Amino acid sequence: LNAMTMDGTDGPELVANWTWAGALFTAEQIQELAQTWFQALEALVAYAAQPHVGGLTPSDVPLVKLNQEQIEQLEAEQPEIEEIWPLSPLQKGLLFHALYDPQSADAYVTQLVLDLEGAVDGQALRHACQTLLQRHANLRASFVYQGLDEPVQVIARDVQLPWQELDLSGLSDAAQEAECARFLQEDGSRRFELRQSPSLRFSLIRLTACRHRLVLTCHHILMDGWSGLLFVQEMFELYANSGSGRTLPRVAPYRDYLIWLKGRDYAAAKHAWQSALAGLDEATRLAPAQLKSLVRQQTLNWDLPESLTYALTQQARQHRLTLNTLIQGAWGLLLSHLTARDDVVFGVTVSGRPPELPGVEHMIGLLINTLPLRLQASPKQPIADLLTAIQDQQTQLVEYQYLALSDIQRLTGLGELFDTLIVFENYPVNWQALQTTTGGLQLTKLSGSDTTHYSLSLVVAPGARLSFHLGYRCDLFNNKTVEQLMRRFNRLLEAIAQDPGQPIGGIELLEAAERQQLLVEWNATERAMPEATLVQLFEA
Structure with a gap:
Protein backbone atom coordinates (compact mmCIF):
# COMPACT_ATOMS: atom_id res chain seq x y z
CA LEU A 1 0.00 0.00 0.00
CA ASN A 2 1.40 3.39 -1.06
CA ALA A 3 -0.81 6.25 0.14
CA MET A 4 -0.23 9.95 -0.42
CA THR A 5 -2.05 13.27 -0.21
CA MET A 6 -2.53 15.07 -3.52
CA ASP A 7 -3.88 18.56 -4.17
CA GLY A 8 -7.22 18.24 -5.94
CA THR A 9 -9.61 20.81 -7.37
CA ASP A 10 -11.49 21.14 -4.08
CA GLY A 11 -8.52 20.62 -1.75
CA PRO A 12 -6.29 17.76 -0.53
CA GLU A 13 -7.23 14.25 -1.65
CA LEU A 14 -5.99 10.93 -0.27
CA VAL A 15 -4.80 8.63 -3.06
CA ALA A 16 -3.88 4.99 -2.41
CA ASN A 17 -2.06 2.63 -4.77
CA TRP A 18 -2.17 -1.11 -4.10
CA THR A 19 0.23 -3.72 -5.44
CA TRP A 20 -0.02 -7.45 -4.76
CA ALA A 21 1.28 -10.87 -5.68
CA GLY A 22 -0.97 -12.13 -8.44
CA ALA A 23 -0.32 -15.74 -7.48
CA LEU A 24 -1.74 -15.17 -4.01
CA PHE A 25 -4.59 -12.63 -4.45
CA THR A 26 -7.16 -11.76 -7.06
CA ALA A 27 -8.04 -8.22 -8.15
CA GLU A 28 -11.49 -8.65 -6.60
CA GLN A 29 -9.95 -9.50 -3.23
CA ILE A 30 -7.71 -6.44 -3.29
CA GLN A 31 -10.66 -4.26 -4.35
CA GLU A 32 -12.62 -5.53 -1.36
CA LEU A 33 -9.62 -4.91 0.93
CA ALA A 34 -9.22 -1.36 -0.38
CA GLN A 35 -12.91 -0.59 0.17
CA THR A 36 -12.71 -1.97 3.72
CA TRP A 37 -9.62 0.14 4.39
CA PHE A 38 -11.36 3.33 3.24
CA GLN A 39 -14.43 2.45 5.31
CA ALA A 40 -12.19 2.08 8.37
CA LEU A 41 -10.66 5.50 7.68
CA GLU A 42 -14.09 7.08 7.32
CA ALA A 43 -15.15 5.51 10.62
CA LEU A 44 -12.07 6.92 12.35
CA VAL A 45 -12.78 10.38 10.91
CA ALA A 46 -16.40 10.22 12.02
CA TYR A 47 -15.37 9.15 15.51
CA ALA A 48 -12.73 11.87 15.83
CA ALA A 49 -15.27 14.48 14.71
CA GLN A 50 -17.52 13.80 17.69
CA PRO A 51 -17.52 16.39 20.50
CA HIS A 52 -14.82 15.87 23.16
CA VAL A 53 -13.15 13.09 21.16
CA GLY A 54 -9.60 13.41 19.90
CA GLY A 55 -8.12 16.77 18.98
CA LEU A 56 -4.95 18.33 17.68
CA THR A 57 -1.47 17.80 19.10
CA PRO A 58 1.69 19.88 18.54
CA SER A 59 2.74 17.52 15.74
CA ASP A 60 -0.47 18.40 13.87
CA VAL A 61 0.43 22.11 13.76
CA PRO A 62 4.11 22.16 12.70
CA LEU A 63 4.06 25.78 11.47
CA VAL A 64 3.47 27.22 14.95
CA LYS A 65 5.08 26.73 18.35
CA LEU A 66 2.22 25.72 20.62
CA ASN A 67 2.18 23.28 23.50
CA GLN A 68 -0.66 20.87 24.19
CA GLU A 69 -2.19 23.11 26.83
CA GLN A 70 -2.34 26.07 24.45
CA ILE A 71 -3.88 23.93 21.71
CA GLU A 72 -6.54 22.61 24.06
CA GLN A 73 -7.35 26.15 25.16
CA LEU A 74 -7.88 27.14 21.53
CA GLU A 75 -10.05 24.07 20.98
CA ALA A 76 -12.12 24.94 24.03
CA GLU A 77 -12.85 28.36 22.53
CA GLN A 78 -13.44 27.02 19.01
CA PRO A 79 -14.20 23.28 18.94
CA GLU A 80 -14.05 22.56 15.19
CA ILE A 81 -10.44 23.48 14.35
CA GLU A 82 -8.98 22.25 11.08
CA GLU A 83 -5.51 23.83 11.24
CA ILE A 84 -3.48 26.45 13.09
CA TRP A 85 -1.09 28.68 11.15
CA PRO A 86 1.27 31.58 11.84
CA LEU A 87 0.59 35.04 10.40
CA SER A 88 2.37 36.54 7.43
CA PRO A 89 4.46 39.69 8.09
CA LEU A 90 1.75 42.10 6.91
CA GLN A 91 -0.99 40.15 8.70
CA LYS A 92 0.88 40.80 11.95
CA GLY A 93 0.99 44.50 11.15
CA LEU A 94 -2.71 44.69 10.32
CA LEU A 95 -3.61 42.80 13.49
CA PHE A 96 -1.58 45.34 15.48
CA HIS A 97 -3.44 48.25 13.90
CA ALA A 98 -6.80 46.57 14.54
CA LEU A 99 -5.92 46.24 18.23
CA TYR A 100 -4.19 49.63 18.54
CA ASP A 101 -7.37 51.65 18.93
CA PRO A 102 -10.39 49.32 19.07
CA GLN A 103 -12.80 52.23 19.57
CA SER A 104 -11.97 53.97 16.29
CA ALA A 105 -12.95 52.97 12.78
CA ASP A 106 -10.73 50.21 11.38
CA ALA A 107 -8.77 51.66 8.46
CA TYR A 108 -8.38 48.20 6.92
CA VAL A 109 -12.02 47.27 6.37
CA THR A 110 -12.27 47.05 2.57
CA GLN A 111 -15.24 46.90 0.21
CA LEU A 112 -15.70 45.52 -3.31
CA VAL A 113 -18.90 46.64 -5.03
CA LEU A 114 -20.16 44.71 -8.06
CA ASP A 115 -22.93 46.09 -10.27
CA LEU A 116 -24.74 43.14 -11.88
CA GLU A 117 -27.07 43.05 -14.88
CA GLY A 118 -29.42 40.10 -15.32
CA ALA A 119 -31.79 38.05 -13.19
CA VAL A 120 -29.91 37.10 -10.02
CA ASP A 121 -30.56 33.83 -8.21
CA GLY A 122 -29.75 34.99 -4.69
CA GLN A 123 -29.58 31.49 -3.24
CA ALA A 124 -27.24 30.28 -5.99
CA LEU A 125 -24.99 33.32 -5.56
CA ARG A 126 -24.90 32.79 -1.81
CA HIS A 127 -24.05 29.12 -2.35
CA ALA A 128 -21.18 30.09 -4.68
CA CYS A 129 -19.73 32.41 -2.03
CA GLN A 130 -20.16 29.76 0.68
CA THR A 131 -18.32 27.29 -1.54
CA LEU A 132 -15.42 29.72 -1.80
CA LEU A 133 -15.09 29.70 1.99
CA GLN A 134 -14.84 25.92 1.93
CA ARG A 135 -12.46 25.99 -1.03
CA HIS A 136 -9.99 28.47 0.52
CA ALA A 137 -9.25 27.54 4.13
CA ASN A 138 -7.62 30.86 5.05
CA LEU A 139 -10.93 32.69 4.49
CA ARG A 140 -12.23 30.78 7.54
CA ALA A 141 -9.48 32.11 9.81
CA SER A 142 -9.87 33.76 13.18
CA PHE A 143 -6.91 35.56 14.73
CA VAL A 144 -5.88 34.78 18.29
CA TYR A 145 -3.15 36.51 20.27
CA GLN A 146 -4.05 36.48 23.96
CA GLY A 147 -1.98 34.11 26.07
CA LEU A 148 0.39 33.31 23.19
CA ASP A 149 3.98 34.30 22.44
CA GLU A 150 3.05 34.89 18.79
CA PRO A 151 -0.41 35.44 17.27
CA VAL A 152 -1.88 32.59 15.24
CA GLN A 153 -4.70 32.17 12.75
CA VAL A 154 -7.08 29.38 13.63
CA ILE A 155 -8.77 27.72 10.66
CA ALA A 156 -12.31 26.59 11.43
CA ARG A 157 -13.61 23.45 9.75
CA ASP A 158 -16.97 24.98 8.86
CA VAL A 159 -18.05 28.62 8.83
CA GLN A 160 -21.39 30.07 7.85
CA LEU A 161 -21.17 32.92 5.39
CA PRO A 162 -22.61 36.22 6.72
CA TRP A 163 -25.17 37.18 4.08
CA GLN A 164 -27.94 39.76 3.91
CA GLU A 165 -30.28 40.96 1.18
CA LEU A 166 -31.78 44.45 0.81
CA ASP A 167 -34.61 45.42 -1.52
CA LEU A 168 -34.48 49.01 -2.79
CA SER A 169 -36.55 48.37 -5.91
CA GLY A 170 -39.38 50.54 -4.60
CA LEU A 171 -37.23 53.69 -4.54
CA SER A 172 -36.45 56.15 -7.31
CA ASP A 173 -33.02 56.01 -8.96
CA ALA A 174 -31.81 59.00 -6.95
CA ALA A 175 -33.13 57.57 -3.69
CA GLN A 176 -31.52 54.21 -4.46
CA GLU A 177 -28.11 55.80 -4.96
CA ALA A 178 -28.48 57.83 -1.77
CA GLU A 179 -29.49 54.76 0.23
CA CYS A 180 -26.66 52.70 -1.27
CA ALA A 181 -24.16 55.42 -0.35
CA ARG A 182 -25.52 55.54 3.19
CA PHE A 183 -25.36 51.74 3.47
CA LEU A 184 -21.79 51.55 2.17
CA GLN A 185 -20.68 54.22 4.63
CA GLU A 186 -22.34 52.46 7.55
CA ASP A 187 -21.19 49.00 6.48
CA GLY A 188 -17.61 50.15 5.92
CA SER A 189 -17.44 51.66 9.41
CA ARG A 190 -18.49 48.40 11.12
CA ARG A 191 -15.46 46.71 12.61
CA PHE A 192 -14.73 43.00 12.41
CA GLU A 193 -14.00 41.04 15.57
CA LEU A 194 -10.90 39.27 14.30
CA ARG A 195 -11.13 36.61 17.02
CA GLN A 196 -14.30 35.40 15.32
CA SER A 197 -14.44 34.01 11.80
CA PRO A 198 -15.08 34.89 9.11
CA SER A 199 -13.80 38.44 8.74
CA LEU A 200 -15.95 39.08 5.68
CA ARG A 201 -19.62 39.61 4.89
CA PHE A 202 -21.85 39.90 1.82
CA SER A 203 -24.78 42.16 1.02
CA LEU A 204 -26.95 41.71 -2.07
CA ILE A 205 -28.90 44.86 -2.92
CA ARG A 206 -31.86 44.57 -5.30
CA LEU A 207 -32.38 47.68 -7.45
CA THR A 208 -34.69 46.21 -10.10
CA ALA A 209 -35.58 42.70 -11.24
CA CYS A 210 -32.50 42.72 -13.48
CA ARG A 211 -30.15 45.08 -11.63
CA HIS A 212 -28.41 44.19 -8.40
CA ARG A 213 -25.41 45.37 -6.43
CA LEU A 214 -23.27 42.87 -4.54
CA VAL A 215 -21.08 44.23 -1.74
CA LEU A 216 -18.16 42.18 -0.42
CA THR A 217 -16.92 43.71 2.83
CA CYS A 218 -13.73 42.12 4.06
CA HIS A 219 -10.88 42.81 6.44
CA HIS A 220 -7.64 43.34 4.56
CA ILE A 221 -5.98 40.75 6.81
CA LEU A 222 -7.70 38.02 4.75
CA MET A 223 -6.76 39.02 1.21
CA ASP A 224 -5.11 41.62 -0.98
CA GLY A 225 -6.44 43.35 -4.10
CA TRP A 226 -5.08 40.71 -6.48
CA SER A 227 -6.86 38.04 -4.42
CA GLY A 228 -10.10 40.02 -4.34
CA LEU A 229 -10.31 39.92 -8.14
CA LEU A 230 -9.50 36.19 -8.14
CA PHE A 231 -12.31 35.75 -5.63
CA VAL A 232 -14.75 37.51 -7.96
CA GLN A 233 -13.64 35.40 -10.94
CA GLU A 234 -14.10 32.15 -9.00
CA MET A 235 -17.45 33.31 -7.64
CA PHE A 236 -18.82 33.81 -11.16
CA GLU A 237 -17.46 30.42 -12.27
CA LEU A 238 -19.10 28.68 -9.33
CA TYR A 239 -22.36 30.54 -9.88
CA ALA A 240 -22.45 29.54 -13.55
CA ASN A 241 -21.70 25.89 -12.74
CA SER A 242 -24.12 25.41 -9.83
CA GLY A 243 -21.37 25.49 -7.23
CA SER A 244 -19.06 23.04 -9.02
CA GLY A 245 -15.40 23.98 -9.19
CA ARG A 246 -14.54 21.64 -12.06
CA THR A 247 -13.57 24.52 -14.37
CA LEU A 248 -11.42 26.27 -11.75
CA PRO A 249 -7.68 25.78 -11.28
CA ARG A 250 -6.69 23.59 -8.38
CA VAL A 251 -6.55 25.37 -5.05
CA ALA A 252 -3.16 26.87 -4.23
CA PRO A 253 -3.36 26.75 -0.41
CA TYR A 254 -2.30 29.86 1.48
CA ARG A 255 -0.60 27.41 3.81
CA ASP A 256 1.99 26.78 1.07
CA TYR A 257 2.93 30.46 1.14
CA LEU A 258 3.36 30.37 4.92
CA ILE A 259 5.57 27.28 4.56
CA TRP A 260 7.60 29.15 1.93
CA LEU A 261 8.01 32.09 4.32
CA LYS A 262 9.22 29.78 7.06
CA GLY A 263 12.07 28.56 4.84
CA ARG A 264 13.54 31.98 4.02
CA ASP A 265 17.01 33.18 5.01
CA TYR A 266 16.09 35.91 7.48
CA ALA A 267 19.68 36.64 8.49
CA ALA A 268 20.59 37.43 4.87
CA ALA A 269 17.44 39.53 4.48
CA LYS A 270 18.23 41.63 7.53
CA HIS A 271 21.79 42.18 6.32
CA ALA A 272 20.56 43.30 2.89
CA TRP A 273 18.04 45.77 4.32
CA GLN A 274 20.53 47.10 6.87
CA SER A 275 22.96 47.83 4.03
CA ALA A 512 2.95 81.19 -11.18
CA ALA A 513 0.68 82.41 -8.38
CA GLU A 514 2.78 80.63 -5.75
CA ARG A 515 6.00 82.06 -7.17
CA GLN A 516 4.47 85.56 -7.21
CA GLN A 517 3.43 85.18 -3.59
CA LEU A 518 6.78 83.78 -2.44
CA LEU A 519 9.16 86.04 -4.35
CA VAL A 520 7.15 89.24 -4.59
CA GLU A 521 4.27 89.55 -2.15
CA TRP A 522 5.99 87.97 0.87
CA ASN A 523 9.21 89.80 -0.02
CA ALA A 524 7.62 93.24 -0.42
CA THR A 525 9.54 94.91 2.40
CA GLU A 526 10.42 98.18 0.64
CA ARG A 527 9.21 101.41 2.28
CA ALA A 528 9.21 105.05 1.06
CA MET A 529 12.04 107.09 2.61
CA PRO A 530 10.88 110.27 4.41
CA GLU A 531 12.34 113.53 3.02
CA ALA A 532 13.69 114.81 6.35
CA THR A 533 16.92 114.79 8.34
CA LEU A 534 17.39 112.52 11.32
CA VAL A 535 17.21 115.55 13.67
CA GLN A 536 13.93 116.65 12.10
CA LEU A 537 12.48 113.17 12.53
CA PHE A 538 13.33 113.20 16.25
CA GLU A 539 11.94 116.70 16.70
CA ALA A 540 8.72 115.66 14.99
Missing part, protein backbone atom coordinates in the same frame (compact mmCIF):
# COMPACT_ATOMS: atom_id res chain seq x y z
CA ALA A 276 20.27 49.49 1.91
CA LEU A 277 19.31 51.86 4.73
CA ALA A 278 22.81 52.49 6.09
CA GLY A 279 23.42 56.16 6.85
CA LEU A 280 19.75 57.09 7.02
CA ASP A 281 19.55 59.45 9.99
CA GLU A 282 15.86 60.34 10.21
CA ALA A 283 12.40 59.19 9.21
CA THR A 284 10.35 60.96 6.54
CA ARG A 285 7.04 62.13 7.95
CA LEU A 286 4.66 64.80 6.70
CA ALA A 287 2.32 64.73 9.69
CA PRO A 288 3.46 66.71 12.75
CA ALA A 289 2.88 63.77 15.09
CA GLN A 290 1.34 60.32 15.04
CA LEU A 291 -2.15 60.48 16.48
CA LYS A 292 -3.45 57.56 18.49
CA SER A 293 -6.93 57.46 16.98
CA LEU A 294 -7.23 56.08 13.46
CA VAL A 295 -9.30 58.09 11.00
CA ARG A 296 -10.59 56.60 7.75
CA GLN A 297 -9.09 58.46 4.84
CA GLN A 298 -10.87 60.68 2.37
CA THR A 299 -9.83 60.38 -1.27
CA LEU A 300 -8.92 62.76 -4.07
CA ASN A 301 -9.23 61.11 -7.50
CA TRP A 302 -7.84 62.26 -10.84
CA ASP A 303 -6.66 60.90 -14.20
CA LEU A 304 -3.65 62.00 -16.21
CA PRO A 305 -4.25 63.12 -19.79
CA GLU A 306 -3.77 60.31 -22.29
CA SER A 307 -0.94 62.24 -23.96
CA LEU A 308 1.00 62.55 -20.69
CA THR A 309 0.43 58.88 -19.85
CA TYR A 310 1.76 57.93 -23.30
CA ALA A 311 4.81 60.18 -22.92
CA LEU A 312 5.66 58.65 -19.53
CA THR A 313 5.29 55.15 -20.97
CA GLN A 314 7.64 56.00 -23.83
CA GLN A 315 10.26 57.46 -21.49
CA ALA A 316 10.05 54.35 -19.32
CA ARG A 317 10.67 52.10 -22.33
CA GLN A 318 13.48 54.26 -23.67
CA HIS A 319 15.34 54.20 -20.35
CA ARG A 320 14.48 50.55 -19.56
CA LEU A 321 12.47 51.49 -16.53
CA THR A 322 9.06 50.45 -15.29
CA LEU A 323 6.22 52.94 -15.22
CA ASN A 324 6.00 52.20 -11.50
CA THR A 325 9.59 53.45 -11.08
CA LEU A 326 8.70 56.78 -12.70
CA ILE A 327 5.73 57.22 -10.35
CA GLN A 328 7.88 56.34 -7.34
CA GLY A 329 10.56 58.80 -8.43
CA ALA A 330 8.04 61.63 -8.75
CA TRP A 331 6.59 60.85 -5.32
CA GLY A 332 10.04 60.74 -3.73
CA LEU A 333 10.97 64.09 -5.28
CA LEU A 334 7.73 65.59 -3.98
CA LEU A 335 8.59 64.39 -0.47
CA SER A 336 12.12 65.77 -0.86
CA HIS A 337 10.65 69.14 -1.81
CA LEU A 338 8.12 69.16 1.04
CA THR A 339 10.62 68.14 3.73
CA ALA A 340 13.66 70.01 2.34
CA ARG A 341 15.73 66.81 2.57
CA ASP A 342 17.76 65.00 -0.05
CA ASP A 343 17.44 61.60 1.67
CA VAL A 344 13.82 60.49 2.05
CA VAL A 345 11.92 57.25 2.61
CA PHE A 346 8.37 56.24 1.75
CA GLY A 347 6.41 53.01 1.69
CA VAL A 348 5.79 50.86 -1.37
CA THR A 349 3.61 47.79 -1.70
CA VAL A 350 4.99 44.67 -3.42
CA SER A 351 2.91 41.72 -4.65
CA GLY A 352 4.84 39.23 -2.50
CA ARG A 353 4.06 36.35 -4.88
CA PRO A 354 7.26 34.32 -5.32
CA PRO A 355 7.35 32.90 -8.88
CA GLU A 356 8.92 29.66 -7.66
CA LEU A 357 5.82 28.83 -5.58
CA PRO A 358 3.50 26.60 -7.68
CA GLY A 359 0.09 28.11 -8.33
CA VAL A 360 0.92 31.39 -6.59
CA GLU A 361 -0.78 33.40 -9.35
CA HIS A 362 -4.09 31.73 -8.36
CA MET A 363 -3.59 31.94 -4.59
CA ILE A 364 -6.17 33.84 -2.56
CA GLY A 365 -4.85 35.46 0.60
CA LEU A 366 -2.75 38.34 1.88
CA LEU A 367 0.59 38.03 0.09
CA ILE A 368 1.50 41.69 -0.38
CA ASN A 369 4.05 43.38 1.83
CA THR A 370 4.80 47.02 2.60
CA LEU A 371 8.47 47.97 2.42
CA PRO A 372 10.55 51.17 2.61
CA LEU A 373 11.94 52.76 -0.55
CA ARG A 374 14.82 55.15 -0.09
CA LEU A 375 15.47 58.06 -2.44
CA GLN A 376 18.75 59.98 -2.30
CA ALA A 377 18.78 62.97 -4.63
CA SER A 378 21.06 65.92 -5.38
CA PRO A 379 20.19 69.07 -7.37
CA LYS A 380 22.74 68.40 -10.15
CA GLN A 381 21.73 64.75 -10.62
CA PRO A 382 19.80 64.02 -13.84
CA ILE A 383 16.29 62.72 -13.21
CA ALA A 384 16.99 59.61 -15.30
CA ASP A 385 19.98 58.68 -13.12
CA LEU A 386 17.85 58.96 -10.00
CA LEU A 387 15.14 56.75 -11.53
CA THR A 388 17.71 54.14 -12.53
CA ALA A 389 19.09 54.13 -8.97
CA ILE A 390 15.57 53.59 -7.59
CA GLN A 391 14.97 50.62 -9.88
CA ASP A 392 18.41 49.12 -9.17
CA GLN A 393 17.79 49.39 -5.42
CA GLN A 394 14.55 47.45 -5.69
CA THR A 395 16.09 44.84 -7.99
CA GLN A 396 18.84 44.16 -5.45
CA LEU A 397 16.27 43.72 -2.67
CA VAL A 398 13.65 41.74 -4.59
CA GLU A 399 14.67 38.39 -3.09
CA TYR A 400 14.29 39.86 0.42
CA GLN A 401 10.84 41.43 0.02
CA TYR A 402 9.37 38.99 2.55
CA LEU A 403 10.96 40.66 5.59
CA ALA A 404 8.45 42.33 7.90
CA LEU A 405 8.44 46.12 7.95
CA SER A 406 8.64 46.05 11.74
CA ASP A 407 11.90 44.07 11.51
CA ILE A 408 13.34 46.48 8.95
CA GLN A 409 12.45 49.49 11.11
CA ARG A 410 14.11 47.91 14.13
CA LEU A 411 17.33 47.58 12.12
CA THR A 412 17.48 51.36 11.62
CA GLY A 413 16.62 52.31 15.20
CA LEU A 414 14.49 55.20 13.88
CA GLY A 415 11.04 53.88 14.69
CA GLU A 416 8.40 54.32 11.98
CA LEU A 417 10.33 55.28 8.87
CA PHE A 418 7.54 56.90 6.86
CA ASP A 419 3.91 57.96 6.88
CA THR A 420 3.22 57.96 3.13
CA LEU A 421 2.63 54.99 0.84
CA ILE A 422 2.43 54.20 -2.89
CA VAL A 423 0.44 51.26 -4.27
CA PHE A 424 0.78 50.47 -7.99
CA GLU A 425 -2.11 48.18 -8.92
CA ASN A 426 -0.91 46.03 -11.79
CA TYR A 427 -3.06 42.91 -11.52
CA PRO A 428 -2.94 40.19 -14.23
CA VAL A 429 -6.72 40.13 -14.63
CA ASN A 430 -8.61 39.61 -17.89
CA TRP A 431 -11.13 42.43 -17.51
CA GLN A 432 -12.88 41.53 -20.75
CA ALA A 433 -13.47 37.97 -19.54
CA LEU A 434 -14.57 39.25 -16.15
CA GLN A 435 -17.24 41.42 -17.77
CA THR A 436 -18.49 38.63 -20.05
CA THR A 437 -21.98 37.39 -19.26
CA THR A 438 -21.68 34.37 -16.95
CA GLY A 439 -24.62 32.30 -15.81
CA GLY A 440 -26.99 35.00 -17.07
CA LEU A 441 -25.12 37.73 -15.17
CA GLN A 442 -22.91 40.50 -16.46
CA LEU A 443 -20.57 42.57 -14.34
CA THR A 444 -21.10 46.14 -15.55
CA LYS A 445 -19.05 47.94 -12.93
CA LEU A 446 -16.50 46.99 -10.29
CA SER A 447 -15.52 49.56 -7.69
CA GLY A 448 -13.77 49.39 -4.38
CA SER A 449 -13.10 51.23 -1.18
CA ASP A 450 -10.03 50.73 0.94
CA THR A 451 -7.89 52.95 3.10
CA THR A 452 -4.72 52.76 5.18
CA HIS A 453 -3.53 54.17 8.48
CA TYR A 454 -0.91 56.32 6.74
CA SER A 455 -1.17 60.10 6.53
CA LEU A 456 -1.11 59.91 2.72
CA SER A 457 -1.45 56.91 0.42
CA LEU A 458 -1.33 57.09 -3.36
CA VAL A 459 -2.97 54.26 -5.32
CA VAL A 460 -2.10 54.14 -9.02
CA ALA A 461 -4.09 52.19 -11.62
CA PRO A 462 -2.47 51.78 -15.06
CA GLY A 463 -4.37 52.24 -18.30
CA ALA A 464 -4.57 54.51 -21.33
CA ARG A 465 -4.91 57.27 -18.73
CA LEU A 466 -3.11 56.70 -15.44
CA SER A 467 -5.62 56.92 -12.60
CA PHE A 468 -4.61 58.23 -9.18
CA HIS A 469 -6.42 57.91 -5.87
CA LEU A 470 -4.80 59.97 -3.12
CA GLY A 471 -6.06 58.94 0.31
CA TYR A 472 -5.47 61.42 3.11
CA ARG A 473 -6.33 61.86 6.76
CA CYS A 474 -8.70 64.81 6.89
CA ASP A 475 -7.63 65.54 10.47
CA LEU A 476 -4.11 66.23 9.18
CA PHE A 477 -4.63 67.72 5.72
CA ASN A 478 -7.34 69.99 4.34
CA ASN A 479 -8.70 69.80 0.81
CA LYS A 480 -6.73 72.81 -0.39
CA THR A 481 -3.42 71.34 0.76
CA VAL A 482 -4.12 67.97 -0.85
CA GLU A 483 -5.11 69.57 -4.17
CA GLN A 484 -1.87 71.57 -4.09
CA LEU A 485 0.08 68.33 -3.55
CA MET A 486 -1.71 66.81 -6.52
CA ARG A 487 -0.77 69.71 -8.79
CA ARG A 488 2.89 69.59 -7.75
CA PHE A 489 3.00 65.84 -8.24
CA ASN A 490 1.57 66.27 -11.74
CA ARG A 491 4.23 68.88 -12.56
CA LEU A 492 6.92 66.40 -11.55
CA LEU A 493 5.42 63.80 -13.88
CA GLU A 494 5.36 66.39 -16.67
CA ALA A 495 9.05 67.17 -16.07
CA ILE A 496 9.94 63.47 -16.25
CA ALA A 497 7.93 63.04 -19.45
CA GLN A 498 9.44 66.13 -21.13
CA ASP A 499 13.12 65.69 -20.30
CA PRO A 500 14.39 63.03 -17.86
CA GLY A 501 17.91 64.19 -18.64
CA GLN A 502 17.43 67.55 -16.91
CA PRO A 503 18.92 68.03 -13.43
CA ILE A 504 16.62 67.62 -10.46
CA GLY A 505 17.35 71.16 -9.32
CA GLY A 506 15.94 72.54 -12.55
CA ILE A 507 12.41 71.24 -11.99
CA GLU A 508 9.94 74.07 -11.38
CA LEU A 509 7.33 72.96 -8.85
CA LEU A 510 5.75 76.29 -7.95
CA GLU A 511 2.78 77.63 -9.87
